[in-house]
Amino acid sequence: MIMENNFLTIKDLSVNYGETTILRNFNLSVEEGNIYCLVGPSGCGKSTLLKAICGIIKPVNGKILMKGQAICPAKQPIGYIPQQFGLLDWLTVKSNLFISKRIRKTSSLPEENHIIEQLEISPLLNRYPKELSGGQQQRVALARAWLLRPELLLMDEPFSSLDTFTTERSVELFLQLWKERRTTTLFVTHSLREAVQIGKYIVLLSKQPANVLEILERDFYQTEQQIYNRLQELWKE
Amino acid sequence: MEGMNIGIHVIASACRILEGLFIALLIAVPIGLLFADYPKINKICSPLLYFTYPVPKLALLPVVMLLLGIGEAAKITMIVLILVFQLIVSIRDAALHIPREDFHVLISLGANKRQMLRWITLPSILPETLTAIRVAIGTAASVLFFTETFGTDKGMGFYIVDSWMRLAYREMYTGILALSLLGFALFFSIDILEKKVCKWKNRESNHKKTK
Incomplete structure (x- = not known):
């Protein structure tokens, strides 16, 4: 049920790419202060959904309320x-981190250094993105998002190009920071394991045009394995 | 005395090239970006661009002289004509090749068009623009040489031809050498400028070498 007084409400959202309908009458309500992991088949519209929310793609129909x-x-x-x-190659890491301040003309935050230290990117500030490894770029992108003090965080498969060890470390750092702020987060992933590890709610999407098949709440399950098994059952269906 | 004498001519030629370059950039950057941003305008105007681009600009010299006389304006205009077409095409193509994803983060931050231009478009097209300048400036210098053989008493074109006419071959060869050094200085300056304003390119290539 879609409740417009929720933190984020997506109602009857439809998005097309040319002739192709990616999302049709998509509905989702998101409560404040939780991580929602969106999982679904490749090409179902997960990334498109995030882009529509942050204004990169204009929907043909529907509304998105925050x-x-x-x-x-x-x-x-x-x-x-x-x-x-999304790091800009011609800006140093430091300039990339603070681009949001320049765009939105906001002032410095007291916790800037804390975020930079926590994500272990202090030694990287004078480097350019192409000089960084995938894991380092990912942490810089995360820091850039956090330094905005966002009300809503949209993450599109941020760990998909990283190796297992780097992913584990990145997830750990992300969750450490997240627990301090509890920012409402939509996290797109193709990994069921990652979704179970990170999300309080796991939103299972159908194939294109995507719709919500089921939302699993982690608290209803005793172990991660149970959620994972349930997700696999739904996936097979 | 001779050194100072030739110096005046080198400076005169250099100033003409730099003035022409400045004017060409003022024209080419907005037009190139306009063509990139508005496909319909690009579709209409590109054939005209392609039609006029290959025309040897020296062939336009009589027209330019007819309209502007034989003074400074004609000489600078010839430089502009050499540079502007190359720059428009390079800037347009560079802008068209900017990955759309580069804009996404700024859109999500609520950036306006001016901010997109400042933070994405202009830095993205900078390397290609400098390359286009590098490519075109050699031709510009040779056309300038030709235009300086009349209607002026300053410039390397005048100096070399005047020396030749007076059978002052030492001065003539000195002038040719000075013109080469001017060309070298221009190319070197563009390289220095590129190193300063496109630092990320140098760091990227150094990083690849050490991998």
Whole structure:
């Protein structure tokens, strides 16, 4: 059931790419302060959904409300981490981190150094993105999003291009930071294991045009394995 | 005395090239970006661009002289004509090849068009623009040489031809050498400028070498 007084409400959202309908009458309600992991088949529209929320793609129909008002990235800070991290090659890491301050003309935050230290990117500040490893770029992208003090965090498969060890470390760092702020997060992943590890709610999407098949709440299950088994059953169906 | 004498001519030629380059950039950057941003305008105007681009600009010299006389304006205009077409095409193509994903994060931050231009478009097209300048400036210098053989008493073109006419071959060869050094200085300056404003390119290639 879609409740418009939820933190984020997506109602009857439809998005097309040319002739192809990616999302049709998509509905989702998101409560504040939780991580929602979106899982679904490749090409079902997970990334498109995030892009529609942060204004990169204009939907043909429907509405997206944040705290009851039409979502507006210029006014509401939304942290977006795309699949390839979205770092600007011609800016140093430091300039990339603070680009949001320049765009939105905001002032410094007291916890800037803390975030930079926590994500272990202090030694990287004067480097350029192409000089960084995938894991380092991912942490810089995460820091950039956090430094915005976002009300909503959108993460599009941020760990998909990383090796297992780097992913584990990145997930750990992300969750450490997240617990301090408890920012409402939509986290797209193709990994059921990652979804179970990170999300309080796991939103299972159908194939294109995507719709919500089921939302699993982690608290209803005693172990991660149970959730994982349930997800696999639903996936096979 | 001779050194100072030739110095005046080198400076005169250099100033003409730099003025022409400045004017060409003022024209080419907005037009190139306009063509990139508006496909319909690009579709209409590109054939005209391709039609006029291959025309040897020296062939336009009589027209330019007819309209602007034989003074400074004609000489600078010839430099502009050499540079502007190359720059428009390079800037347009560089802007068209900017990956759309580069804009996504700034869109999500609520950036306006001016901010997109400042933070994405202009830095993205900078390397290709400098390359286009590098490629075109050699031709610009040779056209300038030709235009300086009349209607002026300053410039390397005048100096070399005047020396030749007076059978002052030492001065003539000195002038040719000075013109080469001017060309070298221009190319070197563009390289230095590129190293300063496109630092990420140098660091990227150094990083690849050490991998």
